[in-house]
Amino acid sequence: MEHSENVLIIGSGVAGMEASLMLSKAGKKVTLVEKLSLIGGKTIKNEETYPNMDCSTCLVAPIQQEILQDGNITVLTSSQVTAVSGDAGDFSVKINKKAGYVDLVACLGCGMCYPVCPVEQINEWEENLINMKAIYVPCAGALPNVPVIDADKCLHLNGTDKECNKCVEACMFGAINLVGEDEQLDIDVGAILIATGYDMMDISILTDLGYGKYPGVYTAMEFERLFAANGPTEGNLVMRDGKTVPSSVAIIHCVGRSESHYCSSVCCMASSKHAHFLRHKLKDAKIYNIYSDICLPDKTYQKFYEDVKAHSSQFIYQSDRDKMKITEKNGKLKIEYLDSKEKSAFLDVDMVILANALKPAIGSDELGKVLGINHDKFGFVEAQPFNIGTVVTSKSGVFVAGCAEGPKDIQSSIIQSEAAVAEIMSLLNS
Amino acid sequence: MSDKIGIYVCECGPNIASKVDIDKIMEEISNLEDFKDVELVVRNHKLLCSVEGKKFLENEINENNLTHLVCAACSPRDHDTTFINVCKKTELNPYMYQIVNIREQCAWIIPDKEEATEKAIRIIHAGMDRVLYQQPLEEKQLDSNPDVLIIGGGIAGMEAALKLASRDRLIYLIEKTDELGGKSAKLNQLLPRQGVNLNILHQKLSNIKSNKYIKVFTNTELASIVGFLGNFEIVIKDVKDPENTTELLAGAVIVATGYELLDATTLDKYEISEEDEVYNALEIEEMISKNGKIVMKNGKEPQKVAVIHCVGRSEVGYCSQTCCSYLLKISKMLKEQSSKIEVVELFKHLCLPNKQDEAFFEQVKDKDVEFIRIKDVNVTGTSIELTDISDAKQKLDVDMIILGTAMIPAKETKYLAEELKVELDEMGFYQEAHLKINPISTNTDGVFVVGGAHGPTGISESMLQAQAAAGKIFTQLIPGQKIIPEVKVSEILEAYCTGCKTCLDVCGFGAIYFDEDKGISVVNEAICRGCGNCVGSCPSGSIRTRHFTNPQLYQEVKEALR
C-alpha cells in the first residue's frame, strides 16, 4: 500500500466532517473537497435542529473550526474532483480548485469588500431569497469566513469594466488579487469517501401546487432560511414582499414522494419543526400540517411531534396526496385536497410550505462516472451487496456516508460516517 | 528564574487598532503599579495569528526567556490553539500562557474608543494577574489495552466483533443465552432490500467460529466492571453457575444487548390470553421455523388474518421503526404460503424510512393484501372493533391476529447501565453522548452502545452502528499507542475532604470513587473531564480543577471587576 496514510473525502456536511476529524485523530492525512466556498453542508442552513431544537451553529461551528485548524486536514473549498484512477489503496485523484481571488491566509473576514462591489446577483445558497455581490460569503457566519469572487459576474474579471478595482481598494489587508487561475491539484490517496449529501427536488414541475407561480408558496429549505437569524430576513417571518406577516400557514407533507418513489424520512420531523418555529414567532397564526403518513424514525421523535400537535399546529389527513391543488385568489392561497372521507375539502391560507423530497446531490451522476461507482434507481450511491448494513460501494476502496446514500437525519448520517471510518481504517491498515 | 511576563497586543489589522488606542494600552500596561517589580516585555504586532506573527511570537518567547505569556487579541475560539501551538514549539509550558480577548469584548462592542481602551487595559491587567498564578502542567501518557469486550451476541454484537478482531486486537464476546444470533437468528426471511435470505447471518456465525481473535463466551453475563478508556477490569460470570467467574482486561466496551418486545396482554385495548390465536410477529417467525408454516393451534391454516401495527406505540411513546416493514414481510409470507389466506393490515401511519421500502409496500399491496388506515382499535380474542381514519366503525372477526408490538429495552439494561456508569434515556434505552453528533458513544469514554440496545433499529442499522463503534475504537484505541488523558482535571485535597460523598453523585462521568481505607473521595484523573461540577458541590471546598483554581480565577475576576 503506497498511500495508506491519505484519504479523500468528498463533501463537507456532517458526514464528511465527522469522518475527517476521526481519521485525522488516528493520524491519517485527509483532503476534504467541498464544491461550495463554505463547509458545513445543509445543517448550517438550519437555525435549529430537531428534536431537541439544538442551535445548529452551536452543534456544527466547533466542528467546522476544529477542521479548519487541524494540521492533518487539507480543506479545499470551491473544488471538484475531476478524475480518479487506480485502485483501493492507491488512487490518483485530480481536483479542480476554482480561483477565488482572495488569499485565504491574508483575509481576516472583515467584510469591507462586499458593500463596495457594484454587482448584484442572486444568492443561491440563500434559496434565491436575497441578492449578493460578485464578491461574497453566502451568509454571515460562513466558515471559512473568506469571500470569493464570482469571475462570471465580476465586472473586472468578465471584462465589462476593467477599471473596477473597488474591492481591492477596500481591502486593507491586500488580500484580494484580481489575477488568478483555477488550480489543478493531483493527490494520491488510499481510500475515498463520498459524502456529497442531497439536494431538494425541483417542485416547479408539480404545477398543481403553484410553486414559482404564487409568491406565497415556499419550499421547506426556503422556510429554513426565512427563519434563520443569519438569513435573508434576519429571522423575521415575512412574506416575499418583505413586510406581510402571514396569519395562516399550511405545511404540506410528502411533496414529490409519489414522483420520487420513496419516503424522504426527514420531512415529517422537519415539517413539525416548521410548525414549532411558526408558533414560536406567530403566537396567533393558524397553522396546519397536511399529511398522508407520519414517519418518525427515532426513539426521540414522537415526543416532539406530539408536542407540536398539542401546541403548534392542527394536523389534517389527506387521503390522496396526488390530488392536491393550490390556487390563488385575491392574495389568498386556496388549498383543495381530499379529506379522510375522500371528499373535496378546502383551506384558505396566506402561506404554504411544501416539504419537498430529498434528491441525490446535483452533479452526482458526473461524480459517479469519475469514481466509477454504481447508483441505485433513484440516483443515490448504491451500497453493496443488497444494502444490508454496509457503506461499501460497488468499487473497492470507495465508501459512502450520509444522504449521498439516501435521505436520512443527522445522527444516521453520522453513524454511516463513523462506519465508513471503520472500513477505511481496516483497508489502510491491512 | 525570576518572572518575566511577555504581553503581546495584536492589532488585528484595523479590527482592533482602529477601535482602541494601542499606544495607550502599551504605555499603561508597561507602567502598572502592582507590576513594577516584575519584568515585563510589552510589544504590539499587526497580525499575531499570521505566519509571520507566529514566528515573531516564537522568537520573542525564546529570546526574552519569558516565563509567562499574555496575548491580547481575539476570541479564544479563534486563536487560543494557535498560540498554544506556538508555545509548544518553545520551552514555555503552554499552561503559562493566557489569551485576553480585546477584539470581541472591547473593539467590536464598545463604540467609544476611550471606553474600549480602558476596558482593554483592565482585562489585560486581569490576564496578567491570572497568568502569574498559573502553573505548568504536563500531559501524562497511559498504556492502553486495545482489546474489546462486547456484551450481547446478536447481529450488532457479532458485526462489531468481526469488524474489530485482528492480530493485535482480541475480542471477548459474551452472550447470556447458549447461542449467538439474537433475534435475527429467529427470523425466516429478511426484507427484499436485504436479499430475503439469511445467508449473511449464517456467514457471520461461521466467520466468528473460525476467527481465532474472537473469544466467545455463551451463557455468560457481566459481573462487574471498573476502569476507563484503554484500561477496563472486567469480571464475567456463568449464568447457570454465578460463582464461576473469569477476569478479563479490555480497553473498550460495546453494549449490544438488544431489545425485547412489549407484552401485549398488558395493554388496556387488548383483551387477549394464551389460548387466543393472537401472536406477536416474532412468535410467527418462530412458528415458521418450527412448523415450516403459519398455522393455528389446531394445526389448520387460518382463512383470515389481521396484522395490526403500532401495538403499544402510544404507551411507550415512540415509533419502533422496523415493524411497518417487517409486518409487510409477514403479510408477504402469508400470501406466499397460500394466496387464499385473506390478509388485512390495520395501520395508523406507514413508517418506511428506507428508500427501498416504498416499493416493497407497493409489491405487498399488489399481492391483494387489504390495508385499512385506523384511528383506534380494540381487540377481544380474535374479534376486532376498529375506527377507521374517516371515523367509520367496523367489526372484524378473524382466525388469527398478528401484532407488531413495540420494541422495549432489554431486561438487564438498568443493571448494566449502573455497572457501566452510562445514563438511560427517559424511555429506558441507553443514552448516547449526544443524540445528534455523537450517537454511538456514551458519557463514559470507551463505552459504546449499538443495535436494539440503543433504541429500535433494523438489522441494517444495527450493523452500521456496530461498524460505527468499530470506527470509534479504531481511531481512539490504536494498538501500541498511549492514551493522553485531559490535563485540566480535578483533584481532591486529602487533608480537607471530610468523606461526605456529595461529589460522587454530582460527577456525570463517574470519575470520583471513594477510598474506604482513607475515608475520602478520590478523582480518577484518567476519567475526569475537568467539567468542574464537583468543585462547587464540595461543602468543605476540598476540590480544585487544575488551571481553573480559585486563586487563578480570583486574581482574574478581582482585577476585571475592580
Ligand SMILES: Cc1cc2nc3c(=O)[nH]c(=O)nc-3n(C[C@H](O)[C@H](O)[C@H](O)COP(=O)(O)OP(=O)(O)OC[C@H]3O[C@@H](n4cnc5c(N)ncnc54)[C@H](O)[C@@H]3O)c2cc1C
Ligand atoms: C428542510 C430540512 C430540514 C432538516 N432539518 C433537520 C433537523 O432539524 N435535524 C436533523 O437531524 N436533520 C435535518 N435535516 C436532514 C439533514 O439536513 C441531513 O441529515 C444532513 O444534512 C445530512 O448530512 P450530509 O453530510 O450527508 O449531507 P449535506 O449536509 O447535504 O452535505 C453535503 C456536502 O457535500 C457538498 N457536495 C455535494 N456534491 C459535491 C461534489 N460533487 N463535490 C464536492 N462537494 C460536494 C455539498 O455542497 C455539501 O456541503 C433536514 C433536512 C431538510 C431538507
Ligand SMILES: Cc1cc2nc3c(=O)[nH]c(=O)nc-3n(C[C@H](O)[C@H](O)[C@H](O)COP(=O)(O)OP(=O)(O)OC[C@H]3O[C@@H](n4cnc5c(N)ncnc54)[C@H](O)[C@@H]3O)c2cc1C
Ligand atoms: C418479528 C420481527 C421481524 C424482524 N424482521 C426484520 C427484518 O426482516 N429485517 C431487519 O432488518 N430487521 C428485522 N427485525 C429487527 C431485528 O430483529 C433487529 O434489528 C435486530 O435483532 C437487532 O439486533 P441486536 O443485535 O441489536 O439485538 P438482539 O437481536 O436482541 O440481540 C441481543 C443479544 O444480546 C443478548 N443479551 C441481552 N442481554 C444480555 C446481557 N445482559 N448479557 C449478555 N448478553 C445479553 C441477547 O441474548 C441477544 O442474543 C425484526 C424484528 C422482529 C421483532
Ligand code: SF4
Ligand atoms: S476586505 Fe479583505 S480582509 Fe476583509 S473580508 Fe474582504 S478580502 Fe477579506
Ligand code: SF4
Ligand atoms: S472588482 Fe469590482 S465587480 Fe469585481 S468583485 Fe471587486 S468590486 Fe466587485
Ligand code: SF4
Ligand atoms: S418523512 Fe413524512 S413527509 Fe417525508 S416523505 Fe416520509 S411520510 Fe412524507
Ligand code: SF4
Ligand atoms: S414502524 Fe410502523 S408499526 Fe412500528 S411503531 Fe412505527 S408506525 Fe407503528
Ligand code: SF4
Ligand atoms: S470535574 Fe467533572 S468530571 Fe471531573 S471529577 Fe469533577 S464532576 Fe467529575
